[in-house]
Amino acid sequence: VQTELLRVNPVHPEAEAIARAAEVLRSGRLVAFPTETVYGLGANALDAAAVARIFAAKERPAANPVIVHVPDAAAVRSLVTAWPESAERLAARFWPGPLTLILPRSTAIPDIVTAGGPTVAIRVPAHPVARALLEQAGVPIAAPSANRASRLSPTLAAHVLGDLDGRIDLLLDGGPTSGGVESTVLDLSGATPCLLRPGLVSPAQLEAVVGPVTRRATIGSGTDPLPSPGMMARHYAPQTPVECLLPAAVQKRIAELAAQGMRVGWLAFPAEPTPAAAGVRRVTMPNLAAAYAACLYAVLHDLDAAGLERIIVTLPPEGDDWLMIHDRLARASAT
Numbered sequence: 001v002q003t004e005l006l007r008v009n010p011v012h013p014e015a016e017a018i019a020r021a022a023e024v025l026r027s028g029r030l031v032a033f034p035t036e037t038v039y040g041l042g043a044n045a046l047d048a049a050a051v052a053r054i055f056a057a058k059e060r061p062a063a064n065p066v067i068v069h070v071p072d073a074a075a076v077r078s079l080v081t082a083w084p085e086s087a088e089r090l091a092a093r094f095w096p097g098p099l100t101l102i103l104p105r106s107t108a109i110p111d112i113v114t115a116g117g118p119t120v121a122i123r124v125p126a127h128p129v130a131r132a133l134l135e136q137a138g139v140p141i142a143a144p145s146a147n148r149a150s151r152l153s154p155t156l157a158a159h160v161l162g163d164l165d166g167r168i169d170l171l172l173d174g175g176p177t178s179g180g181v182e183s184t185v186l187d188l189s190g191a192t193p194c195l196l197r198p199g200l201v202s203p204a205q206l207e208a209v210v211g212p213v214t215r216r217a218t219i220g221s222g223t224d225p226l227p228s229p230g231m232m233a234r235h236y237a238p239q240t241p242v243e244c245l246l247p248a249a250v251q252k253r254i255a256e257l258a259a260q261g262m263r264v265g266w267l268a269f270p271a272e273p274t275p276a277a278a279g280v281r282r283v284t285m286p287n288l289a290a291a292y293a294a295c296l297y298a299v300l301h302d303l304d305a306a307g308l309e310r311i312i313v314t315l316p317p318e319g320d321d322w323l324m325i326h327d328r329l330a331r332a333s334a335t
């Protein structure tokens with residue numbers, strides 16, 4: 001297919017562009033659009049054939065379910081068979097925003113959306129373009145990140161085109177997304193809430209609202225079954241091999257690689273000195289986790305396009321705020 005590209009104002013999206021995108025969605029076709037986390041690849045969530053096009057365009061394994069986006073908490077009721085008190089409180093506090101809740105699905109949701117499973121992932125996005133599109137389309141929108149399977153998520157329209165040009169019908173270009181990493185995924189279908197994917201809503205923020213949250217190891221150990229298929233280790237990965245190192249090990253490793261004649265990219269922190277070695281492309285990352293998240297994928301996309309042989313990342317500090325970054329870096333460097 002020919003991919004149509006429409007620019008939209010990210011704060012006050014033009015009614016015409018939104019109407020066009022809503023029409024494409026309602027006709028069973030694919031629309032990529034910005035959310036406050038990353039760009040999503042949307043289809044009418046109630047139309048199994050339309051959702052099948054998402055899987056084809058992304059080359060996504062059929063076992064990996066997709067998130068359903070709705071305009072508000074009221075729109076969730078017909079899609080689930082339970083709406084626990086915890087969901088009510090979390091929705092009131094964090095929606096619209098980067099939190100996805102896993103709940104028991106109703107029969108309104110086609111099998112392909114949930115990969116045949118008994119639960120459905122739902123979120124209410126905050127981005128004005130996503131909100132306008134949901135309102136105009138009048139249907140829930142199934143939307144995984146708008147990248148080919150296991151590649152980096154897109155934070156710019158150019159990233160979407162790089163992976164999906166000619167595979168999707170329409171792309172709404174609303175400029176860079178602000179959050180930078182994918183939503184927090186929290187499973188509410190069991191006895192206690194379980195964190196399946198760390199994101200911009202931190203565990204501490206969740207626990208302040210619902211009490212203790214089980215923190216699953218987010219990288220598959222290879223022995224335990226993965227509760228979320230998207231938790232398979234290698235995911236969100238650039239094509240260039242990535243090595244994550246503790247601060248004390250970074251300088252020596254870079255010197256070693258440079259001595260072998262390798263061109264190396266480096267995600268550094270401001271306080272780190274630049275090694276003398278030639279051929280090192282340093283990117284100084286922010287000291288704050290949210291700011292780091294906002295630029296992480298764009299930096300990795302850029303370094304990946306630069307034809308380097310290795311990307312070195314200085315590991316951030318431990319701690320709640322940095323959990324989402326550790327998770328994404330571990331996946332980017334998994335082999």
Ligand code: TXA
Nearest residue numbers: 037039040065066119120121144145182183228229230
């Ligand atoms: O920020 C985001 O969440 C972005 C934007 C576009 O909304 N979407 C996104 O979707 O990251 P995707 O498909 O790339 O990641 C969805 C994650 C996957 O890890 C998937 O396995 C998990 O959510 N998931 C979806 N449905 C699930 C379910 N029923 N049970 C457990 N995990 C589920």
Ligand code: MG
Nearest residue numbers: 144145146153
């Ligand atoms: Mg994804």
